[in-house]
Amino acid sequence: MNLPSVIILSLGGTIAMTESDRGGVVPTLSGDALVAAVPQLKRIAAIEARSFRQLPSAQLQFEDIEALAQTIAELDAAGPRGFVITQGTDTIEETAFALDRLLDIDSPVVVTGAMRNPTVAGADGPANVLASVQVAISDAARGLGCLVVMNDEVHAARFVRKMHTSRTDAFASPASGRIGWVAEGRFRLALRPPRMPGLALAGEGRPAQVALVAAGLGDNGEQVRALLAAGGFDGLVVEATGGGHVSLGMAESLEEAARAMPVILASRIGVGDTLTGTYGFPGSEIDLQRRGLLVSGCLDGRKARVLLALVLRHCPGGRDAVADAFAPWSGDSSCAS
Numbered sequence: 001m002n003l004p005s006v007i008i009l010s011l012g013g014t015i016a017m018t019e020s021d022r023g024g025v026v027p028t029l030s031g032d033a034l035v036a037a038v039p040q041l042k043r044i045a046a047i048e049a050r051s052f053r054q055l056p057s058a059q060l061q062f063e064d065i066e067a068l069a070q071t072i073a074e075l076d077a078a079g080p081r082g083f084v085i086t087q088g089t090d091t092i093e094e095t096a097f098a099l100d101r102l103l104d105i106d107s108p109v110v111v112t113g114a115m116r117n118p119t120v121a122g123a124d125g126p127a128n129v130l131a132s133v134q135v136a137i138s139d140a141a142r143g144l145g146c147l148v149v150m151n152d153e154v155h156a157a158r159f160v161r162k163m164h165t166s167r168t169d170a171f172a173s174p175a176s177g178r179i180g181w182v183a184e185g186r187f188r189l190a191l192r193p194p195r196m197p198g199l200a201l202a203g204e205g206r207p208a209q210v211a212l213v214a215a216g217l218g219d220n221g222e223q224v225r226a227l228l229a230a231g232g233f234d235g236l237v238v239e240a241t242g243g244g245h246v247s248l249g250m251a252e253s254l255e256e257a258a259r260a261m262p263v264i265l266a267s268r269i270g271v272g273d274t275l276t277g278t279y280g281f282p283g284s285e286i287d288l289q290r291r292g293l294l295v296s297g298c299l300d301g302r303k304a305r306v307l308l309a310l311v312l313r314h315c316p317g318g319r320d321a322v323a324d325a326f327a328p329w330s331g332d333s334s335c336a337s
């Protein structure tokens with residue numbers, strides 16, 4: 001029988017961790033070992049496993065994800081049915097979104113991990129790998145962009161967030177809901193997110209540092225001023241309160257920042273669009289846009305930081321390129337095409 005081919009690229013994370021002599025678990029298991037732990041895979045797909053990195057996900061860099069995207073794009077030319085990426089869950093919401101933006105292919109790219117490592121009871125890695133392959137071989141998953149599959153739930157990379165530090169149901173898409181789920185080995189697509197073409201930014205970009213600052217009660221711009229004084233940043237994302245609001249002092253410091261670098265206005269709520277035209281007080285979203293900030297639209301602060309970093313890494317100094325990259329996320333077709 002001709003089984004569909006799926007390429008699994010492993011990056012480390014809890015799913016690949018075993019006890020270390022120095023205490024605690026560390027990533028050690030290869031891609032082959034992750035596949036060997038799921039004998040059911042043999043019946044549904046011809047799997048090729050590749051160990052791409054062996055890291056806790058907090059140590060992954062943009063260079064790693066750009067290299068991964070490049071590898072996927074090259075492998076895709078040979079026509080596999082789909083790809084599964086295994087990695088740590090701590091940064092899945094960022095890496096999956098970066099892959100979603102970097103790649104422009106129809107083949108399903110599913111990112112998964114585990115909340116419980118292989119040494120503990122009820123480890124969820126094998127079930128997550130199996131569900132991810134079941135999604136990756138499904139025709140319904142083609143053209144959906146990058147997906148995150150955890151706990152039998154399927155999320156679009158653009159909406160998914162990690163919501164819990166340890167539970168197996170840690171992932172959700174609070175703005176939109178999950179787009180589907182896996183039941184009895186089948187991917188059930190419930191909502192099809194509109195196609196958002198990837199940026200198709202080939203290769204490794206140049207280094208670019210993007211700061212992520214959250215507004216809070218009593219912050220009168222001190223964080224942003226300290227960051228400007230320290231230097232070393234190419235861009236800034238501010239997670240403002242509510243729909244996009246900061247103190248007058250912070251508004252003034254952000255205006256100063258926007259003269260030096262692209263500054264993106266997101267919300268610390270993490271769910272819901274950044275407002276653009278409702279409030280007119282000093283420090284409001286209308287005021288901040290007049291001061292030179294660009295809104296993140298429906299992207300939360302972390303995803304806005306990923307998008308800004310990718311654009312700055314590949315289109316250095318291009319304020320227009322930044323505006324173009326963010327416009328589709330806040331236009332009429334926001335979060336769509």
Ligand code: GLU
Nearest residue numbers: 013014056057088089090
């Ligand atoms: N909780 C994380 C995980 O699920 C810790 C390690 C990591 O992100 O690599 O994998």
